[in-house]
Amino acid sequence: MSNPLADMEKPDVIFAIGTNMTECHPVAATRLKKAIANNAKLIVVDPRRIRLAEMADVYLPIRVGSDVALLLAMAHVIQREGLLNKAFMEERTTDAEAFLEHIKEFTPEWAAEITEVPAKDIEQAAIWYGEAERGSIFYTLGITEHICGVDNVQSLCNLALMTGHIGREGTGVNPMRGQNNIQGAGDCGAVPGNFPGFQACNDPASVEKFSKLYQTPIDAGKGITKVTALNECGKSIRAMIIDGENTVVSDPDRKHCEHALKSLDLLVVIDIFRTETADLADVVFPATSWGETDGVCTNTERRVQRLRAAVPAVGEAKPDWWIVSEIAKRMGVPGFEYDSAKEVFNELCSISPIYNGLDWDRIDKSEYQWPVPDKDHPGTPMLHEGEFKNGRGVFKVLGYRDPAEVIDDEFPIWLTTGRRLQAYHTRTQTGRSAGIDYLLPEELLEIHPDDAVALNLADGDTCKLSSRRGSLEIKVKTTDQSPRGTVFASFSFADVPINILTGSGYDPVTETAELKVCAVRVETLA
Amino acid sequence: MIALKETPQIATMNIDGISVEFTEGETVYEAAQRVQQSIPTLCYDPRLEAFGACRLCVVEVEGIRNPVASCTTKATAGMVVKTKTPAIEKHRKTLLEMVASENRQVDVDPLRGFASQELTSLVVDYDAKTGRFQGKQSGKTNTDDKNPFILRDYDNCISCYRCVRVCAEQEGDFAINVMNRGFETQIITEFGNDLRDSSCTFCGQCVQTCPTGALADMKALRAADKPGEIKKTRSICPYCGVGCSVDILSKGDSIVGVQPAMDGPANEGALCIKGQFAFDFVQHDDRLKKPLIRRDDGELHECEWEEALDFTAAGFKAVREEHDRHAIYGIASGRAPHEAAYTMQKFIRAGFGTNQIDNCSRA
Secondary structure: OOOOOHHOOOEEEEEEEOOOHHOOOHHHHHHHHHHOOOOOEEEEEOOOOHHHHOOEEEEEEOOOHHHHHHHHHHHHHHOOOOOOOHHHHHEEEOOOOHHHHHHOOOHHHHHHHHOOOHHHHHHHHHHHHHOOOEEEEEEEEHHOOOOHHHHHHHHHHHHHHHOOOOOOOOOEEEEEOOOHHHOOOOOOOOOEEEEEEEEEOOHHHHHHHHHHHHOOOOOOOOOOOHHHHHEEEOOOEEEEEEEOOOHHHHOHHHHHHHHHHOOOEEEEEOOOOOOHHHOOOOOOEEEEOOOOOOOEEOOOOOOEEEEEEEEEEEOOOOOHHHHHHHHHHHHOOOOOOOOOHHHHHHHHHHHHHOOOOOOOOOOOOOOOOOOOOOOOOOOOOOOOOOOEOOEEEEOOOOOOOOOOOOOOOOOOOEEEEEOOOOOOOOOOOOOHHHOHHOOOOOOEEEEEEHHHHHOOOOOEEEEEEOOEEEEEEEEEEEEEOOOEEEEEOOOOOOOOOHHHHHOOEEEEOOEEEEOOEEEEEEEEEE | OOOOOOOOOOEEEEEEEEEEEEEEOOOOHHHHHHHOOOOOOOOOOOOOOOOOOOOOEEEEEEEOOOEOOOOEEEEOOOOOEOOOOOHHHHHHHHHHHHHHHHHHOOOOHHOOOOOOOOHHHHHHHHOOOOOOOOOOOOOOOOOOOOOOOEEEEEEHHOOOOOHHHHHHHHOOOEEEEEEEOOOHHHEEEEEHHOOHHHOOOOOOHHHHHHHOOOOHHHHEEEEEEEEOOEEEEEOOOOEEEOOOOEEEEOOOOEEEEEEEEEOOOOOOOOOOHHHHHOOOOOOOOOOOOOOEEEOOOOOOOOOHHHHHHHHHHHHHHHHHHHHHHHHEEEEEOOOOOOOHHHHHHHHHHHHHOOOOOOHHHOO
């Protein structure tokens, strides 16, 4: 997030797009509710009539995967209505001219055709966001899990740059991170393009720095992403070590994923449970769990916080860092003589510019949001204040394109996937917590009542749900949360492995899967 | 457009002989808190709008004939306040005796919730005998609600409405409300349904703000008879990226519950159903307790650490030798701590000189 969580109570216009916040980030949503109680206007864009949509001043029920069209039209209206923040654009941005020329053709009427949202509602949303004193954008995977995920994010940034809704209290472009330490995994350099602290792998100075630190020459240039690596399994990729991820259930196109992992010479899994992914491994290491592990995590607002062990580990489980270090030591890799999590974290702080001002003891009270470049630095609750990291904010000229897969006669219904309040991801944790089943015992396909009637299905019936990649059986729940022509399910339940169906395409830049869109067929059981 | 608050004015008042600076808009209670003049309360939760129902926080203000509720009275410049005169303390004791006589259970298990000891502590502090006012009682325990999380033991309800207010003001859920008044007062859902059939999200905030334990954490109470002290360990919730601060409750080697940290910077005391109630996976029987290795029969079998580690190291070495150092790939977790991700990327970079490393953020 560009802005701190506390800022969520301060905007006068909230623009929430592709975020089911009341279910996926409920505590953050309580802050938005306070802003709303304080008369902030709420604009919600989502294909599904989620709880946030019920609370909205204007709700734009967008056709799945058409976000760029909507956002182009909003930019068009902001310009047409004279709502540009010219002073901000002059002082802080670049490439505005080409962008402003580009958006002239993308009228709300044009977008209405693609998005299925009435033009007047697109206009209203644009005018409110454009007129706002403090407009704040919130998004989650509904924006990123598309073949045009990067374009979606860039389109949101364009809106913020046009209006100057960035770098001030109560504004910003704010992605909500979905996992407790997914931000931290990136901070630590567990990505193919960056060393720890986002020092780029294609920057010669960084390559030299880490080659020296790690006492081995490291390739200059990016590694491949996980998505490519899975495609390469059994070919150029022969061994894999996976920590704490149930890849075969959480990732798109399950059959492909299982096949990939099975074709490896060596699969090593570190986890707390014997997951569906661990079942495919050659060796599985038992890791200590939350509640048993001392460590550090970073939240969605870049706050670096301590995790503390409350109880001893079960059985012979060991911390992940210890397991990895023991493997490394046995291979003769230098630099893994750690005695504690504290030593590991302090090493990270010493080599990461965004953590240089931190150490194990300084983060004891959760006071710091990175970057914290030195010990005298108070931390950075808000990014982009006064100046962007790279100088000026760059407008990007981009266009709408269809999802990787669109509906047709054979697969005439859109499927979009997501999460539910009471379950977390593949339920390895919530599925083993007493009582959750009382509220959420099984996965149900959410379908509009009219569609159900047309398909001869009623509540509780089991249907066959198929895409070009596979099919499964799932019970039906009629609800007008789903728009006509679009069905929804979560990927949480192993007995209804929705990701058998997904995986139609990937963003060309990030290789993030288009999990939010695929074309399916819904049928009664023969 | 809504204007942000302008910088407020600072003024001075006097509380129990202490000169206190306050900012415009602050209440007498808030000003007193800052100078450690403790004033008892029952209906007060700093996160909620002041309610002024319990009357325990009354104080004497010079120039005003009757005592005033400090939680709802705004501080004014030059105000002279006394928080603990004999008359005020006697008034508080009488009030507590009336409340306690209605509230039958005074020995409340702290596992019930974060604020569950508030009434008990005050009754003890004020030596407020519970038998002085015999008679009617309000609130009826709802044992019909079969939900496994929130015990609705309204026999202990004192009608402070904190549960109703936290549900409305903080959560915006409006799942519960107050029916009737006086001795007939009852906290209910719409149509008297079970919580599951209301707009309740089982965030547990009503439980954690209840000052008597009338609303209680049923999962934590499973450990009520377990011997040992309750230990609290500050940590961060293991679920989404909001990063809510929690206190893990443990007895001996067992995790028995979770309470929200009121001073957690991300959540300020709030939690959701997952952070509040989905903690017992940690000590579930399914946990892996020993390494597993695939034997000749094609199945995974438990083995010793040495064997698993040696096998793995040899396996990676063999792949590097037979193929290429780029043939080894690491996937770090978005769920494990920094130290896991850091060592994983270091293992790949230092071990093989490649950048063949990613995490689970692409799916």
